[in-house]
Amino acid sequence: MHLLDLLSPARVSAGVHATSKKRLLESLARLLTDNQDGALEAAVFDSLCARERLGSTALGHGVAIPHGRTAGLAAATGAFIRLAEPIDFGAPDGQPVDLVFALAVPEHFTHQHLLLLSQLAEMFGDAAFRERLRAAKDSTALYRLLSDWQSAHAA
DSSP states (O other), X not given: OOHXXXXXXXXXEEEEOOSSHHHHHHHHHHHHTTTOXXXXXXXXXXXXXXXXXXXXOEEETTEEOOEEEETTOOXXXXXXXXXXXXXXXXXXXXXXXXXXXXXXXXXXXXXHHHHHHHHHHXXXXXXXXXXXXXXXXXXXXXXXXXXXXXXXXXX
């Protein structure tokens, strides 16, 4: 499973406004469930919050990867947003977060979940790639960058 298998252009957004980590997680839960099922959206939100209570999912360098396993979720989904203004996410380097890739996976996706997180850590470990994401003019350009990265690293 590759990251782009989880992502659709509708779940990639530039210039998102969030006033807090909680509001950001609410927005991500809505995106991850395609704003279609209120009960599932609440379950995804709860799983994202539960994971954050274990420790921040911020990697540093302005990047966070909120994620959670959710009962009732049929397939893994992902969403990527670039915030209009960075917010505090409790990052180990103290930097606020502006690049966020969220994952929601079915409860039984233990191994796949770890593989996806590994791909994300590799992607966001590239400083030049992070800067290209920050410089992208809109959501379409962000999606293209994510697609190009995936294509270049698929093997």
